[in-house]
Amino acid sequence: MFDGYTASQLMSIFAMQGFAGLILFSVFLLMALGLAIIFGQMGVINMAHGEFMILGAYVTFLTSNFFQSNLPHFFGGYFFFAMAFAFLAAGALGYALEWVLIRHLYRRPLDTLLATWGVSMILQQVYRSVFGAREVGVVLPDWLMGSYQVTDMIDVPINGMFVMALTATITAAVFALMFRSTWGLQVRAVTQNRVMAGAAGINGKRVDRLTFALGCGIAGVAGSAFTMVGSTGPTAGQLYIVDTFLVVVFGGAQSLFGTIASAFAISQSQSTMEFFLSGSMAKVLTLLTVVGILLLRPQGLFVVKVRK
């Protein structure tokens, strides 16, 4: 499959596809982080996670429209407000969902899966009714347009770099929150041993609810970042949900490092193969490899010892 390319062309192809893969990696990672925190701590599968991401994307869309018509002078900075709004909106919805639905189902993980699938269907229809079935895109501010030319053959789009920087910042923030804050300590304690954590005076239910809200909020930010690189439709979240689950499971459910590593591996292999094979075959091969490895190593790449 490398026939007909010179060595320098191949290098450029790998560099460009690698960069495209990094953008995919950013979206995967932002989505998977939220999912991994929720799944790791509560064992809950949130099938509506993709719809939380899309909520963030729509909030970004609305914010950009608002700035465009009302505050055109500040349009260059709308994105930072949009991200905050997306986080708050998705987090608030997540908080409500946990309170109404999820907390009743902690002992029935399979049923949670079905119920959150129902939530995702309802949200999809709501989006379709409110925003229409057509995909919407946001207008990027000037400073995010264009690209940076590294060599003659390698172009790096600026919005892509921005998304990556954003992902790095958020990942760092999540790590700081999980491993440096008191709240993170509580979350980790509940993850490792819920009963003991309760005995030590940690309110497990409160931690659960906040964790769920935080995970959904990160999904909202992921949606915000998603608008930088793609357009948003009511069903866009569903396209990513299976990939994201595989990222989480492949990385090892309780390990945030594993999530990063597996998001990187999956997105890079998919985007590199996409150039040489058709897009669908690249996806099939990537997913098959992941499923194959999971069959051999069900616990995923990285394992954190957890007392059940």
Added chain:
Amino acid sequence: MKSHTTLPSRWSYFLGDMSERIGLLLFAVLILVVLPLGLDSFRLNNAGKYLTYAFVAVGLVLCWGLGGILSLGQGVFFGLGGYCMAMFLKLEASDPESTAIQSTPGIPDFMDWNQITALPWFWEPFHSLPLTLIAVIVVPTLFAYVLGVAMFKRRVGGVYFAIITQAVASILSILIIGQQGLTGGVNGITDLRTLLGWDIRSDDAKTILYFVNAVLLIGVIMLARFIKNCRLGRILVAIRDKEDRLRFTGYDVANFKVFVFCVAAAFSAIGGAMFTLQVGFMSPSFVGIVPSIEMVVFCAVGGRLSLIGAAYGALIVNYAKTLLSESFPELWLLAMGALFIGVVMVFPYGLAGLYEQYLKPWVAERFRRRLPAAEPVIPPSAVGQ
């Protein structure tokens, strides 16, 4: 009191206790007499289509309701069965005379459109009907076996299993859509006409196929009831409720799980093949994530512990889907979403559970003399999985 110890005949395993027998009889009367008499040919064909999903739902009762294994990839097996049947019918429809205008006569039209000049090797066995009928059952079952052995032997279960089966459904549907020249792509395999020269598109043929389908469904329900009532069924319930304890007792839990997963796959495949015959096409839209998870809802609405309930569930949900999406398409997704939530939060044992809880005591009151007390369909241990 266990019913089958009081009934000497081997048939009691297939038929169940008295109330189960009456339930089966009522269902048989409904699908063999009431529906054919009450519906016109078009509506009857639709009902037949819904009943093909009942095969999947009955399989899910065994696999999920009894065994506690939630598969979100039943569409894979439904699709594989359906595609096997469709490949045979397509080859029969593409004989050299009727495809003379193609650049390569004698191969399916979509292959010709995709510049494929020879029949791919895996299509060859589908020239023969016996081989096709074998493939309809064997291909999906074998696939389920490989998947099941790989996962259950390594003690992958629960949520992980659900996610992996879902990924498999996603992979297969992307693969089918991507390999347009070999599989017909997103349109699927269409324009199926005859089965051994017998026109399956005529009204008469559709009526006959409806009855074949209905009889097969009743057979499958009886087979499933046999599995449920014999010792195997009890082991499955034990696996669902206390897997570790069963393992300590010396059972190889994985083998039972693989078996029931294969049975559910085989049932789904029969449904898929009957779907192709009755509807006249097969496409990847019955394979992917969304149809697979919808099939779980058919089972959940009917009652995840009741074989007959699941069959009713498939009929009712699909009928509602047709009704709603014809008149209020935007309501359908909302209704379906609400159904998912409701079936988990409000009535986890579906219509069958509601019947057991509210209607049955009333019925039993009326027929106290004739009906022996039956086991409750909801075991107290099932709550909380």
